[in-house]
Amino acid sequence: MIKLIRNGIVYSPSYLGKKDILIADDKIVDIRDNISLEGLEYELIDAKGNFVVPGLIDSHVHVCGGGGEGGYKTRTPEIMLTDITTAGVTTVVGVLGTDGTSRTMSNLLAKVYALNEEGITAYAYTGSYQVPVRTVTGSITDDLILIERIVGTGEIAISDHRSSCPSVEELIRLASDTRIGGMLSGKAGVINLHLGDSKNPLKIIYDLLERSDIPITQFLPTHMSRNEWIMEDAVEYARHGGYVDFTTSTTKKFIEDGELSASKAVRKMIDQGIDISQITISSDGQGSLPSFDKEGNLVGLKIGKTSSVLECIKNMYFDEQIDLENCLKVATENPAKILKLKNKGQIKKGFDADVLILNNESLSIDTVIANGNVMIKQKEIKIKGTFE
Secondary structure, three states: EEEEEEEEEEOOOEEEEEEEEEEEEEEEEEEOOOOOOOOOOOEEEOOOOOOEEEEEEEEEEEEOOOOOOOOHHOOHHHHOOOHHHOOEEEEEEOOOOOOOOOHHHHHHHHHHHHHHHHOEEEEEEEOOOOOOOOOOOHHHHHHHHHOOEEEEEEEEOOOOOOOOOOOOOHHHHHHHHHHHHHHHHOOOOEEEEEEOOOOOOOHHHHHHHOOOOHHHEEEEEEEEOOOEEEEEHHHHHHHOOOOEEEEEEOHHHHHOOOOHHHHHHHHHHOOOOOOHHHHHOOOOOOEEEEEOOOOOEEEEEOOOOOOHHHHHHHHHHHOOOOHHHHHHHHHHHHHHHHHHOOOOOOOOOOOOOOOEOOOOOOOEEEEEEEEOOOEOOOOOOOOOOOOO
16 A cells, blocks of 8 residues: 655654655655656545654563562463553564573564564564573574574673673673674674673673674663662763663662653763764663662552653653654664664664654654554544454
8 A cells, every 4th residue: 555644844864854754555655745646546644843853762661561570469360562652663673581490482572573573573582681591493693593583692681780790701701692692693693781780780791702703793781870870870871982871660669769861861961972873772662660778678669651762862852852753762773773674763764664753852752654654633543453
């Protein structure tokens, strides 16, 4: 089916101005000032002067649920399709997290395949917090080479009381296996690292870089604004050429305890002269947001939301006065390039037709198109998940 988006102000995420966008099946096939389809049947989507932007990429989502730090009843539920699409997200990368026993890679992959069947794009990291990594095939390298939807390894926990406390040697082997698997499969082979509250959280990475030839860009550490010392480490890490990811889901207590919101963290990075291309944001969606006392006992539990990514973009734009191009890049073009997600993250000829229409005053969602499928039109959900 041919679709034509008219009267929109296009951010690719770079500003393109007023353009028409032609979609055929699942691809963007043309972007011009004026596209005429006289004599052809097509679906017209009138953007009415609103912003037309790439679909958001949420690169850290517990799609089959997470948590469990407070026992079985605290295992969070798996995500539903409209939890994702109503957040303006059209691409997700699934992770397991703390629990790699009752939630398995087979479970994660099945959910990833289901989300793809329901209309969005989904990928996965192989593994969980634990080292040695629990994979599908028994090998990180084999998982990356043989399983199309696996793009890297993670989330591997370091500097956290829930971590396996991997040694430098173990992390070098893990990173090497991931890198080789990525090279042989044409993927990024990124290692997604979970940072906890411990002091000097990146020391193991710096030790690894000194003792191996693995580049700093092979890693994507996340939760990097969870306290003031990690935030300072994030700035220094980026100055060394590394990528940093900030988590958009948070709680009032986390902020009171010293976490910097993702929007303020991005603002600080920009103020410190860090290139925007090194920064991403992700939701930790469906993951548990646990609070622990000084002895490591669970004292509170919330759940991450994919909707927090767009809320962060709004906060960056309205509160932090970051230009819209950069607000969008951290959740579109940047994760697509870092993770080598082919044809994702930009409104560009030949790219996948993942498109949002956002209100030009509030940035609220009007329309969501994923792989050419109209998931939401004029705020009305058109496609729901199988069991919704």
